[in-house]
Amino acid sequence: MNPDALSAALLAVIAPLAEARRPGAAADLTVADLPLERPRNRDHGDWASNAALKLGKAVGANPREFAQEIATALADAEGIASVEVAGPGFINIRLEAGAAGALAKTIVEAGAAFGTNTSRADEIINLEFVSANPTGPIHLGGTRWAAVGDALARILASQGAQVTREYYFNDHGAQIDRFARSLVAAHEGRPTPEDGYGGGYIDDIARRVALAYQGDIDELEPAAKQEAFREIGVGLMFDEIKKSLHDFGVDFDVYFHENHLHETGAVERAVARLRELGHIYEADGATWLRSTEFGDDKDRVVIKSDGNPAYISGDLAYYLDKRERGFNRCIIMLGADHHGYVQRLMAMTAAFGDEPYVNLQILIGQMVNLVKDGQPVRMSKRAGTVVTLEDLVEIVGTDAARYALTRSSADSNLDVDLDVLQKRTNDNPVFYVQYAHARTHNVARNAASLGVTRDAFVPELLDHETESALLGALQEFPRVVAYAAEVREPHRVARYLEELAGLYHRWYDNCRVTPLGDEEVTDLHRTRLWLNDATGQVLRNGLTLLGVSAPERM
Incomplete structure (x- = not known):
């Protein structure tokens, strides 16, 4: 019996009991009002519900007495072994072995679809992440967003959302000018400008720009020469960024150029829209957004007194552009240094008539530190000042890098221990999970060689305590994924997989x-093969959501 079926059975029992006590009390009652949880102590059963505590007052009943009524009625439901009341009114439910074990066959037959649904089909999501400036290789912060963002996109899509991965290509502004000046200086053999970019990659890009230019780039006037280095250099740098991300397993559907906003009049259109809505005013020769009306700490200059657009003007234009492209959910992943932007962006959302934290969501990611031999790793051979995506992948590989960056909450600082990630032991979380998956395939291969097939399935035979625990965890997978999508936290899937791997390894040690x-081969062997293969399927489905491979041999 899966959680949805159990919730339905619970509703079927509670609704008439509630009506009997207080007519109309169950009129709007749904399964969503009857949450189920896995007890931490498996001795308390397979599932627990606090429905009686939640509904006791509404139906005019003592919660424990109401819980006892529910327990008595629910005990007769098909697939229920026993129901007990604990404490002030908690309902502990234990399933019959056959009802619990039936899940193994359900998972195997569902295959890659197990854990997916269409609950978010109405969400058309623009997920913007990484968006590193094209002035150098992707650093660790951007690498973390690449792993987390791609995993989140996969998780949201698994729940039916239409997800577009978007990279905001910042090819407009002062940092691009500094990049161009740094390239020119490297080409001419001069020191890096004080506000410029250093590192071996600058020398490499500068050399390639000179080779790519049609003619002798040194014959150009200084301004034209810098423009040539800017245009060609930015293109070359961004090509490298896209290749690094592709090799990391991350590809984007849209690469949006910031210049597009300024070249197409998008800023002017956004200001005009806000003016129509009554949220724009003029003061001190500048154009202002009346953002304090929407919770901002001060009004924001949109067009400066010299006629140039202020920084927020690009945000206004870009957000409106996304909404006009049909996205009803815009999710932006930003680094910790952008925390101060959240309030003004939410004010902007409200000014356009949208709902903050719904039509626009901001996810803030914290810093990543690499540690080796107990000491921080700070320098990149190529970038000079920061550790890059390529540095991390070169040391530990793509799978370990992606898993390590995804398994912790993105809003917490993360120390990545390179010594652990290079181990092929259970101390390494990604190895632990991947090895569990490979072990399920090894068991299946051995079973095939000894004539154990899935031509029989007797779920009530799965009654060992480790089988009960394993089935309980497998049952949780759809809920874990759905919740990870709801709260935008892929690390919940990773932590679930580690728990599942541990339960599988314990089952493997106890059940052949x-x-x-x-x-002789018995139905118990055949049925356990279903459970083995179901576990492998869920591990594979979870790793796929994280963009991590599921090897069949290790």
């Missing part, structure tokens, strides 16, 4: 799928 010696 293959016969020993001259033992």
Whole structure:
């Protein structure tokens, strides 16, 4: 019996009991009002509900007495072994072995679809992440967003959302000018400008710009020469960024150029829209957004007194552009140094008539530190000042890098221990999960060689305590993924996989799928093969959501 079926059974029992006590009390009652939880102590059963505590007052009943009524009625439901009341009114439910074990076959038959649904089909999501300036290789902060953002996109899509991965290509502004001046200085053999960019990659890009230019770039006037280095250099740098991300397993559907906003009049259109809505005014020769009306700490200059657009003007134009492209959910991932932008962006959202934190969501990511031999790793051979995506992948590989960056909440600082990630032991979380998956395939191969097949399935035979625990965890996978999508936290899937791997390893140590010696193959072996394969399927589905491979041999 899956959680949805159990919730339905619970509703079928509670609704008439509630009506009997207080007519109309169950009129609007749904399964969403009857949450189920997995007890931390498995001795308390397979599922627990606090429905009686939630509904006791509404139906005019003592919660514990109401819980006892529910327990008595629910105990007769198909697939229920026993129901007990604990404490002030908690309902502990234990399933019959057959009802619990049936899940193994359900998972195997569902395959890659297990854990997916269409609950978010009405969400058309623009997920913007990484968006690193094209002035150098992707640093660790951007690498973390690449891993987390791609995993979040996969998770949201698994729940039916239409997700567009978007990279905001910042090719407009002062940092691009500094990049161009740094390239020119490197080409001419001069020191890096004081406000410029250093590192071996600058020398490399500068050399390639000179080779790519049609003619002798040194014959150009200084301004034209810098423009040539800017245009060609930015293109070359961004090509490298896209290749690094692709090799990391991250590809974007849209690469949006900031210049597009300024070249197409998008800023002017956004200001005009806000003016129509009555939220723009003029003062001190500048154009202002009346953002304090929407919770901002001060009004924001949109067009400066010299006629040039202020920084926020690009945000206004870009947000409106996304909404006009049909996205009803815009999610932006930003680094910790952008925390102060959240309030003004939410004010902007409200000014356009949208709902802050719904039509626009901001996810803030914290810093990543690499540690090796107990000491921080700070320098990149190529970038000079920061550790890059390529540095991390070169040391530990793509799978370990992606998993390590995804398994912790993005809003917490993260120390990545390179020594741990290079180990092929259970101390390494990604190895632990991948090895569990590979082990399920090894068991299946051994089973096939000994004539154990899935031509019989007797779920009530799965009654060992480790089987009960494993089935309970497998049952949780759809809920874990759905919740990860709801709260935008992919790390919940990773932590679930680690728990599942641990339960599988314990089951493997206690329950054999293959016969020993001259033992005959029995239905117990065949049924356990279903459970083995179901576990492998869920591990594979979870790793896929994180963009991590699921090897069949290790």
